[in-house]
Amino acid sequence: MFKKLLICFLLVLCFISIDAFNDVAYASEIDISKYEVLNPTKSSFSITDKVYLINGKAPTGTNVIIDIYGTTDLTKKNFNLENLPSEEDYIEIFTETVKSGNMGFFHKQIDLVKGINKIIISFDAKGTSSKEYIIFVYDEYIAQTNILNAREVRFGGLTNLIK
C-alpha cells in the first residue's frame, strides 16, 4: 500500500515538474524585445485629431488585442491629463484583434472620442505584458487658445525656418 502511495505521489510530482518546466522553458524562449509598440511613443499625451495610428512590431502571426476606452464625462468632472477618470468612469468603445504580418508589423487606424481615451495593447503571447496609453483629445479651438501649453512637439529643430 505504501509503495502504491509513493508511486502515485512520485507520478503527481513528475507531472507538476514537467508542467512547471514547460512554463519556464516557454518564458525563456520569448524575446520580449520583439514585442514593441512603435506608436504611441508616449504613455500619455494630448492631440486635437480624433484619428490616430497605432502600430508596432511582433513576431509574424502574433495576435495583438487593442482595447479602447473612453469617458462620457456626464458629471462635468472636466477630465484631462492632470485630472484622470477613475476606472469606473471608463466605457469600452472599441476592441479589435489584429495580426502581425510577414514583416512583423501590426497596425490599426483608430477613431478616438473627445476627452480622455485609454488604450490597452496586449500581445497574445505568454510572458508579455499589456501596455496602457492615455490620449486626451480636445477641441482645436481650445488648442489654439492654449497652444503654448498644449502643443505636443514630437520633432526638434523645426523652429529654424518657422518665424
Add this chain to the structure above:
Amino acid sequence: MKERLKTFLLISLVSISVILAKNLWLHAPEELFKFASSVDDEFNSYVLSDMIAPNKYLLNFSDINHTIMYDDSKYGMWSKSRSNLIEALSTKDIEITEITTDEYLDYNNVKSVVFYFSSEINTYILTRAWDIKDVNNLVDIMPNIESIYIYLGSSNPFFIFSEGNKHISVSPKDIDTSLLIDEINKIAVTEEHTRYYSMKEYGVKSDIFIPVEIDYSLPEVYVANDVFSYSSREKEQLAERFFDTDIDYIREIMESNGSTIYVSNQKVLKLNNSGIIEYFHALENNKVTEKNLFLSLSTAAEFLSERAEVQKGMYLAEIQEISQDENVGYRLFFRYRVRGIPVILGNLEVEEYVNIEVFNDHVRSYKYYARKDMNKIPSKTVDEDKMLPVLDIIDINYNFFEAKYLSKNNIEAAEKIVDIIDRVLASIEDITLAYYDPCLKEQDQKLIPVWAIKYMGRTYAFDANNGILVYER
C-alpha cells in the same frame, strides 16, 4: 433707299432676336455657332507650362494628419501655388539656406503642401515655362528640382526646393500664401481624404507616405483604342493635320494587316491597326550639334498642340538625351491620367503613352498609343470592393522584395542581416497609386487599380485588390 434701310434693319433685328432667343431658350448645337472658329480650336492647346505638372502632391494638415492627391483639378493646389512660386523664383529679397534631410522630413509635421514631380525638372526650364523674365540665383544653386515644399502655417511662408538629399529653403519677404492656406483648410474640414502616414512611423527614414487603411476603391474604368474606331475620312483628316496639307498631296498606302501609311515630303505617318500612331520626319542635312532643352520642349509643345492630339492630364514623365548620326537631341516621354490617376501601359510596343524625339526645332519621331476613357457606367458601386493598402501589398510580397534585395547586394542568407526588413523598406524609392492598362483589348479594356512601387531602380505594379504582381519594368 428707305426700303433698303428698312430691310437691313429688319434683318438685323431678326438676327439679334435669334441670338437672344438662343441664349434664353434654346441650347442649339454648339457647332452651329462655331462656324467662324478656326480648325485649331478643335484641339486643346498644350503649352510648355502644361507639361510641367506634379505627378502627385502631399498635403500635411498636422503632424499626424496627411494625405496624398493625384488629381489637381478638384482643388487646384498646383495652379494656385504658381504665383507664389513665381515670386520665390524671381524676388531678389530672399534668404536662402541649405537644410538637412532630417530637418526637411520634420517640416512635414506642420501645415504644408509638397509637390512631387515624376522626374527631376530643370529649374531654368520651369522659369521659362512660367515666363519669369528676371530670375534669382536659386536657378544656379538648385539647377534641378524633384519636389517643391510650401509652408502654409501661421508664421512667415517659406519654400523648400529638393533634389535627392539636397534641400534648399527659400524665405521671400512679404509673400501672400492665403489662397493656398484657405484651400488646405477647406480640404481639412471636409475630412474626405484618406489618411497617409510617413514610413518614419515604421522606423524607415524616408519621405514616402502610405495609407494603412483604405475604405474605397478606384472607379471602374474601361478604355478603348481610338484609332480602331476611326473612319477612313477621319484618318485622312488626321494625316492632313500632321502634314499641314490637303489630302490630294498625300500618298496613302493600305497594308494588308489593316494599317494605313501616309507619306508626304519625307514625312511618314502610320496608323497601326494595333492603335499606335507613328510619325517620322528624317533629320535634314543641317546637323544639330548643340542641344537646347527649352527649344526642344517648346517644339514638342507646339507639335502636340498643332499636329497631334492632347489628352487632358497628360504630363511630361521623363527626358532622355539622345544622339542620331552626330545630331543631339532629347527623347520625351509623356504619361496620361484617367480621372486624375496616372496610367501605366502594359504594351511592349510603346514605352509610354506619348514618346517624341526632338532635335531643337525638329520633331524626328512621334509615337502615340491612342487610348481613351470610354466613360462607361460602372457595373458596381465604388465601395463594393475595397483596395488593399500598400503596406499590406508589401507585406504579402515581402519575400519577393527581400529576394530582390539579397540578389542585388550579392547576399546569400537573409538570416545574417539583423535589420533586413528595415533595409528592404528603406530601398523603396516611391509609391504611387495608378491604373494599369494590360493593353489586351482594342475596346472595353478594364483598367486595373495598382500600387506602383519603385524599388531599387525598377517599377513593380501590384493589383491593388489582391496584391498580385501584374507589371514590372
